Amino acid sequence: MAMIARRLPQPRPEMAQLQPYRTQRQSADVRIQANEWPEPNPAGRYLSPAELDRVLLNRYPGRGDELRSVLADRWGVRAEQLLLGNGSNEVLLLVFLVFGGHGRTTLLFQPTYSMHARLSVIAGGRVADERVGLPYDLRADRALDAAARASAEIVVFTSPNNPTGNTIGDDTILAVAERYPDTLVVVDEAYADFAGTTLAPHIDRHPNVVVARTFSKARAAAGLRVGVLIAHPELAGYFAAAQLPYNMSALTLAVATHIARDESAVERRLAIARAERERVYEALQRVDPIEVFPSVTNFILIRVRDGDSAEAHGRFLAQSVLVRDVSSWPGCEGCLRISIGTPAENDRVIAALETVFAAPGRR
Ligand SMILES: Cc1ncc(COP(=O)(O)O)c(C=O)c1O
Missing domain, CATH: 3.90.1150.10 (Aspartate Aminotransferase, domain 1)
Structure with a gap:
């Protein structure tokens, strides 16, 4: 049987190139x-049969107010600063959708977590890479020079960094945040529990800094899919507006609240x-x-x-x-x-x- 050539809809050119993760x-x-x-x-560790019975699947879930309040206390921020997502990848996508895309540029310090580049492209943005190499020793002067060259709308720091395992100094990150107040400075803190570091307390003084945290590493819940974005109250509303309604399932919120309490x-x-x-x-x-x-x-x-x-x-x-x-x-x-x-x-x-x-x- 002869094959009939069919026309198919085409995605954006950069999406046609993108391979699955x-x-x-x-x-x-x-x-x-x-x-x-x-x-x-195991999930059974967290919810008793009685608690499971209180999770009503016929109703849309709540906004995770209890979970956000527990986490806000822990991280020394206010609950209205926290946005929840299915893994930090989801809140990171939100960041690129809201502040990137439409040809805007994201500056990355390589080698680093590969999803940042992917999410930036998916959102329709461009990536500028600064190759730090190994050892991954990123100092303020280098970061500032790279930011000046890239004139990016978003600069991402991963601290501690994946795959190198070391932190980037607060002074380096804050130097960029200070010099470029209209650039969004994203700090991916997926591994920050292990290092005992966080830039969350600096958000008040540097409202252009946002911090992404995850339950997938030290909270032992990669399968649950919980990520959190910490933003200044003046920026949090932009992310909230772009979030899908009811994005966190009632089961996830119930389990995550127990996990969050178990410091x-x-x-x-x-x-x-x-x-x-x-x-x-x-x-x-x-x-x-x-x-x-x-x-x-x-x-x-x-x-x-x-x-x-x-x-x-x-x-x-x-x-x-x-x-x-x-x-x-x-x-x-x-x-x-x-x-x-x-x-x-x-x-x-x-x-x-x-x-x-x-x-x-x-x-
Ligand atoms: C630096 C970094 N950020 C984010 C993530 C993704 O985390 P999540 O499971 O919360 O989407 C990972 C996972 O390996 C990571 O290494």
Whole structure:
């Protein structure tokens, strides 16, 4: 049967180019490729049958007032400053939809979390990359120069940064916020719990700063999908206006409120993450063929000195350990990112190192 050529609607050219976000799906006993909290966190832990019965699915959900008030107390801000989303990716999209798009420019400091560029493009914006490279040492003068060159409407800082694992100094971020008061300065704090840092208290004095937080890392709830944007009250209304109505499900809000109240669980996880990270870091440092970058997070970046990270990734997988190959991220040639797993998983990683990085004759 002859094929009839059909005309199809065409998306915007940049969307026709965009490939779906790729996750690594290979099966492995030890899955340390996505910077998740590694211990199981079952939903049944949070809601009793009686509480579940109070979640009425026939009604549209509320606005998450209780959750926002708990979080506002914790972060020393006001509840009206908080916007909730399905993961921080959703609130970040909101940022680009409202302040980016329509040919506006977003400045990114590479290498960094790849979704910022994607979301900026999806919103219809342009990206200007400043390549910081490795080690990822971003100082105020460099950030200010890059901001001057890009004349961007949005500047994004990820602190601590993914995939490098280190923080960007408050002074660097605030220098840009101060010099460019009409530029939106986005601080992605997905890993800030691990570092004990946050710029949220500075929003009052720097209303052009917005901070994105997530429940996916130290709050062990990547599957729940909860992210929060903290904005100055004068800007919060713009984001609220662009939000979809009822964007958070009643179940998500109910579970997230319990998680938000359980600060002692976060403290416990931070202590484990610190101890385990130090253990894995020390083991990695003993491996000659790699360079290890210091981290304050729940992951560690390494660079394979001979550059063959794809080979090393495959050899980890042969030991049933799945790490993240970040070698295609700008400035990360030859690099792998290793999330901190459970103590038993970290034992497996440490035990695998000798085989993965042994000289070819000894593998
Ligand atoms: C820097 C950074 N921001 C945001 C996210 C996404 O988080 P969420 O699960 O809240 O969408 C990640 C996830 O890895 C991340 O590394």
